[in-house]
Amino acid sequence: MTSRLKDNMILKNISLTRGLKTIFSSLNIEFLCPGLNIIKGENGSGKTSLLMMISTLLQEDRGTIIRFGKLKKNDWLNEHILIKQNSSLSDELTIEENLKIWCGLKGWDFNTDKIEKSLKNFGILKYKNFLVSECSSGIKKKAELSKLNFDESFKLKCWLLDEPLNHLDENGKLFLKKIMDKFINMNGTILQTSHEKKINHKNFKIIKL
Amino acid sequence: MKINFKNILIALIEKEFKSYLRSINNFMNMIVFMIAIILLFPLTVGPSEEKLTLVSNAIVWIALIVSIIPTLDKIYISDFKNGWLEQYYYSPLLLEIIILIKCFVFWFFLIIPLTIFIPIFSILLNIPFLIIFWNIIIFAIGSLGFCLIGSICSSLTLGTKSNNLISPLLILPLAIPIFIFGNGVIEAVKSNYDPLPNLYLLITVCLILLIISPLISAYSIKIALTK
Numbered sequence: 001m002t003s004r005l006k007d008n009m010i011l012k013n014i015s016l017t018r019g020l021k022t023i024f025s026s027l028n029i030e031f032l033c034p035g036l037n038i039i040k041g042e043n044g045s046g047k048t049s050l051l052m053m054i055s056t057l058l059q060e061d062r063g064t065i066i067r068f069g070k071l072k073k074n075d076w077l078n079e080h081i082l083i084k085q086n087s088s089l090s091d092e093l094t095i096e097e098n099l100k101i102w103c104g105l106k107g108w109d110f111n112t113d114k115i116e117k118s119l120k121n122f123g124i125l126k127y128k129n130f131l132v133s134e135c136s137s138g139i140k141k142k143a144e145l146s147k148l149n150f151d152e153s154f155k156l157k158c159w160l161l162d163e164p165l166n167h168l169d170e171n172g173k174l175f176l177k178k179i180m181d182k183f184i185n186m187n188g189t190i191l192q193t194s195h196e197k198k199i200n201h202k203n204f205k206i207i208k209l
Numbered sequence: 210m211k212i213n214f215k216n217i218l219i220a221l222i223e224k225e226f227k228s229y230l231r232s233i234n235n236f237m238n239m240i241v242f243m244i245a246i247i248l249l250f251p252l253t254v255g256p257s258e259e260k261l262t263l264v265s266n267a268i269v270w271i272a273l274i275v276s277i278i279p280t281l282d283k284i285y286i287s288d289f290k291n292g293w294l295e296q297y298y299y300s301p302l303l304l305e306i307i308i309l310i311k312c313f314v315f316w317f318f319l320i321i322p323l324t325i326f327i328p329i330f331s332i333l334l335n336i337p338f339l340i341i342f343w344n345i346i347i348f349a350i351g352s353l354g355f356c357l358i359g360s361i362c363s364s365l366t367l368g369t370k371s372n373n374l375i376s377p378l379l380i381l382p383l384a385i386p387i388f389i390f391g392n393g394v395i396e397a398v399k400s401n402y403d404p405l406p407n408l409y410l411l412i413t414v415c416l417i418l419l420i421i422s423p424l425i426s427a428y429s430i431k432i433a434l435t436k
Contacts, residue, residue: 018436057298057434057435058435077298077301078301082299084292084295087291088292088296089291090224090228090287090288090293091291092227092228092287093224093227093228097223097224097227100220101221102220103216104216104221104223105217105221105300105302106212106300107212107217107300107301107302108212108213109216110216110220
């Protein structure tokens with residue numbers, strides 16, 4: 001039982017309120033670990049709040065979240081990535097600088113080759129010296145998702161992706177699927193919110209809110 | 210996974226430096242504002258040299274403080290809006306240390322260059338050289354205190370919509386000890402007393418702020434992020 005708990009992510013009897021609105025009450029979920037968990041629900045059903053809560057950005061009012069055998073908070077922060085729906089890139093910096101500094105802040109090595117390789121895979125290498133404020137939403141999204149394509153990202157336990165397919169073109173979607181499959185094959189767990197009906201992955205679980 | 214803390218420091222300083230360099234207009238605004246106050250004051254006081262000598266030091270100080278305050282409440286707001294504060298939260302380095310580094314970088318790149326203008330404005334207002342020297346020292350130390358107070362106020366007003374109104378109201382009362390001890394040094398120099406006791410008190414206030422400011426700022430940033 002303990003070894004099973006170590007690899008699992010479980011929400012037990014979770015309640016969450018934001019302001020006066022109750023988002024969840026007595027929510028119980030067992031996520032597929034390793035594997036892809038697709039969180040579906042109507043607008044305002046609390047998909048993003050769920051990811052933020054798992055990522056510790058929101059504090060649950062009641063209940064327990066078991067994150068891979070009760071990882072300590074600091075260890076958990078170093079073991080996952082949250083890619084939010086809105087871009088979290090600084091407008092004053094170029095795409096390359098944003099990614100370089102992001103890697104640095106995580107305590108990872110940052111060299112130009114690594115970042116160029118990641119941008120090239122998403123097909124946005126030519127925009128690397130563009131200021132983020134000059135880029136379209138699609139390019140911003142691809143730059144944001146390039147964070148997942150570093151070697152260190154594949155060594156993490158979990159990716160939390162909030163509507164990653166928004167603004168992406170077909171090539172972007174295909175490449176994202178490729179790296180998601182690679183991460184799952186390396187025993188990674190993905191929690192993804194999505195409105196898409198067609199799911200092209202093999203090993204997945206749908207969670208409806 | 211191996212975490213390189215040196216990389217975190219380099220990345221943080223690089224980000225702050227590049228952000229300030231690309232938003233140089235903030236710095237220019239401060240200087241233009243300062244010049245406007247210093248040029249307008251003698252015109253409104255009148256041509257009497259006696260009156261001007263009496264208030265000249267105060268004019269330099271007020272010009273410096275008034276031009277700094279509008280930038281103080283913007284320490285975190287752009288990072289908050291574009292999601293970088295969250296990235297700081299996820300960084301393996303403690304948020305308190307990140308905040309301290311941010312304050313130092315803000316002080317070093319935006320406030321310290323302003324000290325260059327103190328001698329220029331002081332000469333315009335006929336302030337003696339000895340007072341100019343002490344003004345530079347007090348401003349260099351006191352402005353670090355202002356940055357740390359600014360950090361508290363900027364982080365406290367992150368979630369509010371009208372932070373422009375609240376910040377000056379929060380900053381000014383907290384900055385009173387710095388005004389009192391800073392002015393105490395100048396008064397002591399003017400009356401040929403020992404300025405060091407007041408200087409030590411000023412340094413003490415800054416050291417206390419150095420400890421409490423990152424703690425309060427980190428706590429209120431965490432609240433702002435999780436709301």
